[in-house]
Amino acid sequence: MPARCFVAAVFLIAATSAVAAVPPAAPADDTLAAARDLYASAAYEDALAVLNRLRAPDGRPDEGRAIDQYRAFCLLALGRNAEAERAIEAVVAAEPMYHPSDADVSPRVRSAFSDVRRRMLPNIIQQKYAVAKAAYDRRDFAAATDGFSQVLKAMTDPDVVAAANQPPLSDLRTLAIGFNELAVKASAPLPSTPPLPAPTPVEAPPPPRPVVPQVYAAEDSRVTPPVTINQTLPLYPTRPVPTGQGVLEVIIDESGTVESAAIRSTVNPLYDRLALAATSSSARAFSSRSRPKTDGGLCGCFVFSSKSNRFAGSAVAFYGVD
Numbered sequence: 001m002p003a004r005c006f007v008a009a010v011f012l013i014a015a016t017s018a019v020a021a022v023p024p025a026a027p028a029d030d031t032l033a034a035a036r037d038l039y040a041s042a043a044y045e046d047a048l049a050v051l052n053r054l055r056a057p058d059g060r061p062d063e064g065r066a067i068d069q070y071r072a073f074c075l076l077a078l079g080r081n082a083e084a085e086r087a088i089e090a091v092v093a094a095e096p097m098y099h100p101s102d103a104d105v106s107p108r109v110r111s112a113f114s115d116v117r118r119r120m121l122p123n124i125i126q127q128k129y130a131v132a133k134a135a136y137d138r139r140d141f142a143a144a145t146d147g148f149s150q151v152l153k154a155m156t157d158p159d160v161v162a163a164a165n166q167p168p169l170s171d172l173r174t175l176a177i178g179f180n181e182l183a184v185k186a187s188a189p190l191p192s193t194p195p196l197p198a199p200t201p202v203e204a205p206p207p208p209r210p211v212v213p214q215v216y217a218a219e220d221s222r223v224t225p226p227v228t229i230n231q232t233l234p235l236y237p238t239r240p241v242p243t244g245q246g247v248l249e250v251i252i253d254e255s256g257t258v259e260s261a262a263i264r265s266t267v268n269p270l271y272d273r274l275a276l277a278a279t280s281s282s283a284r285a286f287s288s289r290s291r292p293k294t295d296g297g298l299c300g301c302f303v304f305s306s307k308s309n310r311f312a313g314s315a316v317a318f319y320g321v322d
Contacts, residue, residue, distance in 0.1 A: 045074075052071070091113075129147075129148075129151045132147025132151060261275075
């Protein structure tokens, strides 16, 4: 009987030790919303415990900033100022432009955040400028534009505006403005060049029309008539010589030679043929001194009519102009 009691006692002690070695399970309501409710109800220790558990490596990363914010709020409420300052530093490093709202925290909490931000923002701004300048140097103009814009926006924050108006931040602002303008221009898309219109086919000019010399008459006052060089008509081949008046029309071309001849009024068809043949032959044998011209300097042909009632020894003329 005593042995049986000893075994039971040993088993009870071992079972109790095993239960004590198992870590307590996290409460099912370990959520950011639950921590906020605990903070709002002034249960700062309980809220901080929930927040610390939520900061575990397997916690939700998208809630990290809010968890650090409420940890800082709880630590400040508990008077653990050194820990609160480190929590605020984590918040400012993650989101430099974050400000606690008046509705969420007391003026003492807002003042604590402002103190940390005034201390940290100048260094953060310089780091952001260096990152933006590196992006500009590697010609990543979109990233450079975003970085320089963040730098310039941060310098307008009330917690850093006093430091931003003094070196080195005032010099950094000038550089950030200049590089930001250059990055914006460089990142702008080039204007699209419209395609060049197809060349309009150019029609070949028509060939020049041949210049047809104008024929002038002796009655035309615009032309200087040609001057006679020589005129000869053949003798009438038979006797008796017929009587009457014939008209032989001769056209003098631009070179001063006979271009054509025609009988305009006939006396005898036989002699007409002789006269025309003589005129054509003489045109090849003789040349003139000059050409007929108009008063405007335009060249043309001149028509001359030779009227004669004495065909024997009468003349056909070859002409030139003085």
